[in-house]
Amino acid sequence: MDQEHLIRLLLLEFEYLQKAIDKFDALRLAIKGWTVTTVGALIAVGVTTATTLVPLLGLFVVLFFAYMEIVYLDVQLGVKRRSEQIDSYLHDPAIAAGSYQFGMRHAFLGRFRMRNIPSMLATRPEVYNFYLGLSMASGLGSLLVWVIR
Structure with missing residues (x-):
């Protein structure tokens, strides 16, 4: 593969990876919005119906949406790693000449593991x-519902 063709492939993949990172950012923001809306609605229903159990359901909702965001974050980090690799190839195409394989699939090779969550969230x-x-x-x-009931 000649140098010019390699650089075009690298730029193309880099552009796709950046778009994927942006999409994951948007998805993570949407998940946060869904979480706030759902928890707020459960609190409102709990206050309206004077039922203490309804707002407590919000804890499970929070856990569910937090898990969803963490899974998306894990995938996004894989895409970022691949993007950084492509960026380094773009700065020194000689490195890429022997080891580069085209395709976004390389950004999604890892599996989600629960044990990686603490290190992901640490920063x-x-x-x-x-x-x-x-x-x-x-x-x-x-607690508010319980007090006013």
């Missing part, structure tokens, strides 16, 4: 703080 306090805050809001909503 992303915004993720776990968001879901901890919503869990607290759900618990406080249930």
Whole structure:
């Protein structure tokens, strides 16, 4: 494969990877929106019906959506790793000449493992703080219903 063709392939894949990263960012933001909306609705229903159990369901909702976001985050990190690899190839195409294989599938080769969650979240306090805050809001909503009932 000649140098010019290699660089075109690298640029094409890099562009696709950047679009995929943007899509995962949008999906993660949408998941956060769904979580806030659902937990807020459960708290409102709990207050309206004076049922303490309804806001507590929000804890399970928070866990479900947090798990969804963590899975998307894991996939996004794989795409970012591949993007960084392609970026390094673009800076030194001689490295890529012998080892590069075209295709976004290389960004999705790993499997999701629960044991990777702590290391993933270690540098992303915004993720776990968001879901901890919503869990607290759900618990406080249930406590509020219990107090005013």
